[in-house]
Amino acid sequence: MDLTWSEEEDAFRGEARAWLEANVPDPPLPSGDTREGFAAHLEWERRLFAGGWAAVSWPQRYGGRDATLWEWLIFEEEYYRARAPQRVTQNGIFLLAPSVFEFGTPEQQDRILPRIAAAEDLWCQGWSEPGAGSDLAGITSRATRCEGGWRLDGQKLWTTRGAFCTHLFGLFRSDPAAERHRGLTYFLVPLDAEGVRVRGFGRLDGDEGFAEVFFDDVFVPDDAVLGDVDQGWSVAMATTGSERGLTLRSPGRFSAVVERLCRLYRASPAGAARRERVVQGWMDAEAYRLFTLQTVTSIVEGRPPGAESSLNKLWWSEMDVRLHETALDLLGDAAELDGEWMRGFEFALAGPIYAGTNEIQRNIAAERLLGLPRS
Amino acid sequence: MDLTWSEEEDAFRGEARAWLEANVPDPPLPSGDTREGFAAHLEWERRLFAGGWAAVSWPQRYGGRDATLWEWLIFEEEYYRARAPQRVTQNGIFLLAPSVFEFGTPEQQDRILPRIAAAEDLWCQGWSEPGAGSDLAGITSRATRCEGGWRLDGQKLWTTRGAFCTHLFGLFRSDPAAERHRGLTYFLVPLDAEGVRVRGFGRLDGDEGFAEVFFDDVFVPDDAVLGDVDQGWSVAMATTGSERGLTLRSPGRFSAVVERLCRLYRASPAGAARRERVVQGWMDAEAYRLFTLQTVTSIVEGRPPGAESSLNKLWWSEMDVRLHETALDLLGDAAELDGEWMRGFEFALAGPIYAGTNEIQRNIAAERLLGLPRS
């Protein structure tokens, strides 16, 4: 057991901190979930890429800097500490890229990954459908074989920032006879393809951060398939086990919130009775940081996480809501203002819903980690 | 709406308070769930009866004083306020008697009820079995017709104070072909009948408050059946809807705990951070008191409660645990001592389990009050 950083890691942190201090926009950018805000965020993404910070843990040839997982953690800590902008490229980096690394052909990797890192292609996910939310295996959008490729039909929903993106990755039912998780194929679709229609709509906070995407006889060539035909489920699930995927929701994100919460508490006149909840917030975030160090150690030593990632998701998503509830409580009657904490609260409320609702995560934890019978 | 007591009600309260002040034993009796304590409690029950306070809301001819439901509430408030002993006769009064009032023949009523009030017969319940806990309909103890009566066989479990009682009321399967709630009959059994064997055992707190009761070819006559043969389920359920039953768990019980909790808090040196939980305890108990006033109004006006009593049970049982947790928290390292609060905590922990676990109560609330589909 060793809880210290090496000299190289400290140097990496110093470099990241210096670059961020020099480059993070002040005042903060407008929300990246609005059209104008998205444009500003795109500029930021390109500046990140130019500085070599767009995807630090990727190989250099794809636009990364070959950083270790530890360095990635350090970078994230510094990123949130610096209050740098939200990453509007994150669906490409965290959801699509892990599958491309694992299942893409060399041609696909060379074609897709550098353009993700450079924020030239902007990817949105096309998983959920009106009838397939928690029950993702209920997907009915379909892919039909045709000369030289496939024709796509159907509808995707709750596509984050779909109205501002250039490409969509998603699952389509390629074998109409197969049920549930079988017979799905993972497709890569340019949103300017003929037959694609995108309609943006408001999230809870009113920003146009969602879209529904309609596919009407959309042609895509064979190389738009990622992984094997009818194996889309495993391809999509690569994000779960991968160290580049969503499992490691950065602890720095929450530590930064806790730091702001502590400042808010110290500045709050009638705060004493609320101290305990603030302390608990710090504790929850610190426990999560240590839990993540444990997970990264496991990954580095060759034991990728499995169903444990359900615990990870349950913890950070519910902690995030509690942290913001505590802040709103401290704000008293000012809590209702459409300000930073209320925005953060609304954003946090999505956590227990997306990427597998927390009900699903508890099922997974109970069945796969505790071995309890299915209902 | 009128939240004041009448002159008669105030007078009733005064009378009850005066009697209790003159009669409540000091120092308190030893636990009624031990053999010696039970004897002392029996004496107390007989003193209560002599004073006319054993079952205030019963008709005078059965040993009550024809008190209204409001007066019953007042009596309970005063009873707990005076820290009077636990009622070791309560299974007879609250579980058996409502069914006797509703389903008993006049002969049974005359024979059974006065002896309950006078604590001459001491009744324990025989519902649960090793395989029938939450799932009470899984009862397998059986009753077989014979000349002039029935023969009982089987085993009952978790029979509260079974080792100290004289009689048992319970459900036995009289129609072996019927399933679940059907084909059960409600029997009244003297525990000194031949073939009955009672083994007392310890509850969580170590007191011998539980028993298992074995029936080996036990003969009971026909008049040991309460209600109709094979209709035992409805007979037993009479306690749920009845105003004499368990639905109205006395608010006075919890208000008295809150009063002690407030005193403990005021005396506690490092209490300030814990104030909010104490206040919440008072709020929960006060809301429950008002909720009960609402329920009693409904009953008095001819609208007996149905599935709403699930909410009642959920609230008081979980509140009781929280009140005691708060007290133990205030006690700090003295919490582990086998004292009054720890005993109260252990007792409170039974609340969410017995009389239908809180999981069952939530099912009932969801299905019958909200109309959600069965799983």
Place this chain on the structure above:
Amino acid sequence: MRFALDDDALEVSAAVASFLTKECPPELVQAAFNAGGQGPADDLARSLGEMGVLGMLAPAGAGGAGLSMVAAAAVLAEAGRAAAPLPLTETIALAVPLLASAGDPTGILERVALDDERVAVAPCGVAPGASRAGWFLVGPDPVLYRRDEVTLERLDSVDRTRDLATVTPAGPGIVLEGRGPGMVERGAAAAAATLLGLGRGMLDQTVAYVKDRQQFGRPIGSFQAVKHRLADALLLLELAAPPVWAAAHALDTASPDLPRAASLAKAMASDAATATARAALQAHGAMGYTDQHPLHLWLKRTWCLAASHGTARWHRDRIAAALQL
């Protein structure tokens, strides 16, 4: 002893409920939201005035109906259930009775009761419904100002129907005399009633949704996790209701326990409604996490009212003081 809503309260609240079901559908609330609390709800306000609802707490002589605060609480619960996009909590339970008990010094009460004139209320210097108001009641011991005696600074509430502004008086105003129970108690009891209704409205919508929404081949309302969470919301709401009626009754009877009763109601109703909001959003999933589905209107109103007229924590502190803790 009788603890139940009396017939007048049941009748007037049933009438308001059936009116709102027809005249205040979610589409209207959304339209009012989009318009920042302006315009689309104007007819609604006028109709409520004509029905005598706005002035229900004014004496019969002064354009009112002379009803009890218990009846007003029952009405506000229905307004909450429908998420009526108007500052009814403040108009019905604060502006009208405060003006009435002060003898209506500027002679506007009848016009206020008919929605020909609006009075915004700012106990802590912040008023909902500010931009349409001709008069302002400011401060915990409220002083009445004309529109041209105050400066308004618009605030963006998460609920855009709130039409919120800080109110800074610049004139002398008129101190209201003989106003009876304080602003804090009236506001707490009224907001509690509205929150109770908001909670009930969210629970109703959610129950309907989870019965209908299918996942894994069955309605999600058949999953025990969903059922139990909604049962818990019901439990909190049903136990918050008696304190709401008791607080209103304490106002009607000028009970010495009023401060404690009002704080109990507001704290219980705030907590019950915000917990129900969480449960409702989670049960709706991504469907509820958009501004395309009406649920967000209820959520935001709930968050606002929970923060106004004293937060749950603020009221717990008040109860603690009353209990000498």
Place this chain on the structure above:
Amino acid sequence: MRFALDDDALEVSAAVASFLTKECPPELVQAAFNAGGQGPADDLARSLGEMGVLGMLAPAGAGGAGLSMVAAAAVLAEAGRAAAPLPLTETIALAVPLLASAGDPTGILERVALDDERVAVAPCGVAPGASRAGWFLVGPDPVLYRRDEVTLERLDSVDRTRDLATVTPAGPGIVLEGRGPGMVERGAAAAAATLLGLGRGMLDQTVAYVKDRQQFGRPIGSFQAVKHRLADALLLLELAAPPVWAAAHALDTASPDLPRAASLAKAMASDAATATARAALQAHGAMGYTDQHPLHLWLKRTWCLAASHGTARWHRDRIAAALQL
């Protein structure tokens, strides 16, 4: 950076776990409970001494194994999992290292490590395992007393294996010098490890029970309400574990963050274990609510250790101070 148990910790804790599985079954714990912590566990204590477990934190020269506090925490977690009816938290993690770092002034360390002599520890004047002890370490800056230098007054703990007494010194005692990190931090980290193990033990038992117990024609562990509650217990325990190892490591490395780390571990582990106790009891139903089923032994030990060495709330206050809140 490497945050995982090292091989020595894994090896020694695995050896202890397999020893306890064989030698410390629930029947033994119940027997020790019935005997008030006396007698039945004596062989267990002696064997743990012979295995080198009691003295694992003493230097190799002084009858110990010179292992790390991380390894001791891993061992205590296994002792907790088995509900071993001995004051191992205090013996292994307080008495032995405190005596060792003070240079063993009375020359008893080797005997203590072999269980030929027992030292009871009373940071706040109350010691578990009191009636069998020949020596007492009393106070937060502990002073060592012989049995005949103290007066004991027996206390009834809800966990009868605790053998609890207040310790009132009557002699001068021996002030321990150079004891390194304080009693509070050692006690908190060690108790946290034991609580983590208790929680894991209760969760294991409960999972086995709900898979087996049938109601309504199926195992109760297939009901979502039961599954989710146990998943929540697992979540709390799994997130409490890293703080436990980190606190032990902070002791090993004399980290400046030690006070904060120790308090984090104790508060998280106390809350996780008590929540697991609630969930375990509820899932066992009436079956768990008797002294016929071993669960009660774990519940009571959990309640006691959660209250000892600083409650969760006390440790949160300490963290608040460290964070300047």
